[in-house]
Structures are given as structure tokens and as C-alpha cells.
Amino acid sequence: MTSFTLADVRERTYKKRDAWWTVFLVDPLASRMVVLTANRTGITPNQITFGAGVLGLGSAVCFALASWPWLVAGAVLFHLSFVLDCMDGKIARLKGNGSVFGAWVDFVFDRVRFFGCMMALLIGQWAATGQVAYLLLAPVVTFLDLLRYLNGAQVAKTRQSMRAKLRAAAQGATVDSMVEDDPESTETRREPGADGDADGEGEGEATPVVFVEEALRDDPSATPDQVRAGTNAPEDARVIDVHRGFDQRFGWYGRLRATLLRSRVRPHLFSGIEFEMFVCVVAPLTALVALVTALPSLIIAVTVLSCAALAVFELLIVYKLWLATRDFAVELHRLRHEN
Template identity: 70%
Template sequence: MTSFTLADVRERTYKKRDAWWTVFLVDPLAARLVVWTANRTTITPNQLTFSAGVLGLGAAGCFALATWPWLMAGALLFHLSFVLDCMDGKIARLKGNGSVFGAWVDFVFDRIRFFGCMLALLIGQWAATGNVLYLILAPVVTFLDLFRYLNGSQVAKTRRSMRRQLRVAARGSNGSPTVSPSETADTEATDPDGADPERPAEADPAPVVFIEEALRDNPDLDAETLRNDAHESGARVIDVHRGFTDRFRWYTSVRNALLRGRVRPHLFSGIEFEMFICILAPLTTLIVPVTLLACVGLLVFEVVIIYKLWLATRDFTAEMAKLQRG
């Protein structure tokens, strides 16, 4: 019987980049529970997903009761539900027993858990206090959560499209370009229709290096060294984020410092948004201020992503013109 260790879990199941909430407040517990679960039980990822859903329903029920002891219980159940939700993916990667249907179930249960708990929390507070502001916040939170999913998907799709066009132009070929694994992990959202099948390395006659993606995969590198190494190897170096990094020169050093700790630079993503509303807000009973803070934090980071994409499209146009001129 295979005996998995904590080192196995960290090496084989940890994401290279993750939300800071997950890195600091979830993974330390989830990893240890995964070791015990994988070695001592036959629990499957789908069973963990359904268990997380049950705890999520329990959290929603607690939130609906509206008083502080129940709000605290709901926050605890929501956190434990998220821990189990992280464990299902880790078990699947560790044992290789995940499934396509399981990934769909995991996604759907995530959304049901958050919307159910958020609505139970806000409507429960409205029923208890009569403050209509809780009812106003519900559609605002719903809109922002849907917006971040749509925005993430479209930003990722646009970035992949730019890379494909630049890769083809750099090679002077009409063929389909290779898409590296890093090109499919720009945001939380993924778009299966936006990625091309990966070709063998020997079929790539003209390697193309995208600066930001290479630095994100190895934050210990610096851009100048990477450019020199790429030129020496005959690769074409392309940087469609120079417009952003030139304007915010501190960004690269901050990003690299975060990435060395597995923390992605998108510091207020959907995970933090959910945890602030469904854990921090009920624990502090400052439900309106904390929810508003979460909404502002999410919106600010989404605007930054859009701004960075806009600058990248300008760099993309300039790079395409340069490549077309030869």
C-alpha cells in the first residue's frame, strides 16, 4: 500500500501560484488532512466534493439564523467546507483518480455554496434588522462575482490569442503555434476552446519566449538575463507587458517576491472575495463594511487586470508591426 508523505502532497498537489488565503490559511491544514485521508481511507475526490457541499449547506443554515453565535458557526463551517473543497483536487492529483465529471461537480458546488451562503447571510440579516441595505448588497455581490468570471475568461482568451498570433508572425508561418502550459494559467478562469494542442518540442523550429510568462514560471530570473539567454539560444524574445512594467517599475520585484512564496500577484481574487464575505464578515459582525470592502477590493483588481490587458494590446500591435517588417 502506498504511503504518502507531507512532502509528496506539497510536491505533487500544490499549485505553483495560488491565492494568499489558500497558501497561508488553507493549505497547511488541507495538506495534513490529505496525508491522513490518502493513507488511511478510500475516500474519493467526489465524496470530498459532496461533503464540502453538505458543510456549505450547513453554513448557509447557520447564516440564516442571523445571531452572532450562529454566524460564527456558519463562518467555521464555510471555512471547513473550503478546506474539503481544496482537498478533493489534491487527492485527485496525488492518487490520479480525478475525473472530468468530478471537475464539473466541483465547479458547480463551489458556485452553489457561495451564492447560497451569501444570500442566507444577507437576507438573514435583513430579516433580523429590517435594514434594506442588506438586500441591496445581494445583487451587487452577485454581479461582481459573475463579472470576475466573465472578465477572467475573456482576458485569458485574449492573451492566448495574442500569443498565438505573435508566435506565428515570429516564425513566418501560417501553421498553428505551440501553446506552452504557462499560457493556459493566466487567471483563475480557463477557456478550453482558446488553447491549441501542444506539439512536440522537436517540431518547434523557432522558439519564442514571452518575457512575463517565463519570469512568472521562474521568479529568480531577471528580464535582462532572460533576454540574453534567449538571444544566445536563437529564440525570439517578445514582451507584451513592457508598457505596464515600465509604468510601474516596482511591480516586477513585488510580483517575484510573492511568487517565491507561491502567492499570485492577483491579491484580491474570487477566493478572497468569498472568504471576506462568508468568513470575515460574519466573524466580525461588520457585515456591511466588510462586504463593501470585498466588493471594492475585487473591483479594483479587476480594473487593474483590464488596464494591464489594454496596455498589452498596445504592445501587441507594436510587436506585430515589428515582426511584419521583418
């Protein structure tokens, strides 16, 4: 029987970069629970996902009861539910027993859990206090959570499309007309004679392509200038950078990014994970602050600040993407003319 170690979990299941909440507040506990679960039980990832859903349901019930002891209990249960949610993916990667359907179930459970707990928290507080602000916050939180999912997916597709076109241009391929019209497509076709194949009957070895952002993600100790100079790239590689404009405007960002990535923390400091945790963990835990200090409830304040922080970081992502599309056009023009 295979005996997994903590080192195995870290090497095989940790993401190269993750949300700071996950890195510092979830992984230290989840990784140890994964070692215990993987070595001593036959529990499957789907069963762990179901367990996370049960804890999420318990959290929602606690939030609906509205008084401060139940709010604290709900916050703890929500966080533990998220720990289990991180465990199912780690178990799947560690033991190789994940499934496509399991990934779908995990995603759906995540959304149902957050929506149910958030609504239970806000409606429960409205019922207990009569403050209409709680009801007004519910659609705002729902909209922002939906927006960040849609925006994240579309930004990822746009970046993938840009990289596919730049890689094709660097390797002497011609982007098919359908690619030009469909940003989600990454199909390319090779020109006859490309890569040194004079008669077009065989396929030559493709030119290595290195994207600066990906190289920095793989090696946080490197600097953008080192990558652009080809220091860490194969000798004949084409180095492509679509974030030069952003780096020129925000020179400090590269240093901050490298510092964060050395700890596996992604620069997107207030992502969906932090948003969920602040709304369903930090906000209800402030009931303790109100109890000890006799101050008004801070649930509304924390939720509003969380919405504002998420909106700001989503706008920053869009701004960075806009600058990248401008650099993309310049790089594509250069590569096509060089070939």
C-alpha cells in the same frame, strides 16, 4: 500500497502561484489532511466535493439563524468547506483519479455554495435587523461575482490568442484567417519552406518561443531584463514581451511580483477567493467584534469594502490587458517583418 508524504503533496499538487488566502490559510491544513486521506482511506475526489457541499449547506443554515454564535459557526463551516474543496483537487492530482465530470461538479458546487451562503447571510441579517442595506448588497455581490468569472475567462482567452499569434509569427507560420476573426481560436498554418524546409515537404524544428511573463512565473528569482536578454532562455529562442508598457509605467510591480511569487502568492491580491472569504468568513466573524466592543455590526462595511476591492483589482486586470494589446500589436508587426 503507496505511502504519500507531505513533500509529495507539495510537489505534485501545489500550484505555482495561488491566492494568498489559500497559500497561508488553507494549504497548510489541507495538505496534511490530504496525506491522511490518501494514505488511510479510499475516499474519492467526488466524495470530498460532496462533503464540501454538505458543510456549505450547514454554513448557510447557520447564517440564516443570524445571531452571533450562529454567524461564527457559519464562518468556520464555510472555511472548512473551502478546505475540503481544495482537498478534492489535490487528491485527484496526487492519485490520478480525477475526472472531467468531477471538475464540472466541483465548479458548480463552488458557485452554489457561495451564492447560497451569501444570500443566507444577507437575508438573515435583514430579517434580524430590518436594515434594507443587506437586501441591496445581495444583487451587488452577485453581479460582481459573476463579472469576475466572465472577465477572468475572457481575459484568459484573449491572452491565449495573443500568444498563439505571436508564437506563429516568431516560428514563421501564418495565422489562418479564421484565427484573425476568432480570438478564441489558436489554429495556425505553416508557410511552405518555413523553418528551413526549402521545398515545403517536411517540417523543420520550430523556433523556441519564450514569453517574459511565463518565464518570470516559472523562475521568480529572475528579473524582466534578464529574461528579455535571453539569460534563462535557449540559445536560439525568440523572447517576446507584451507587458513592457506596463512594467515601464509601474517599475515597482516587478519587484513586488517576484517577492510574492517566491511564496507562491499571485499578484492579484484580491481575487474571487479572497472575495468569497471576506464576505462569508471575515464579515460574519466581525459579530464577535461587535459583541465585545458594543459597536454596530461590521458585516455591511466588510462586504462593501470587499466589493470595492474586487472591482478595483478587476479594473487593474483590464488596464494591464489593454496595455498588453498595444505591446502585442508592436511585437506582432516586428516579428512578421523580421520573418
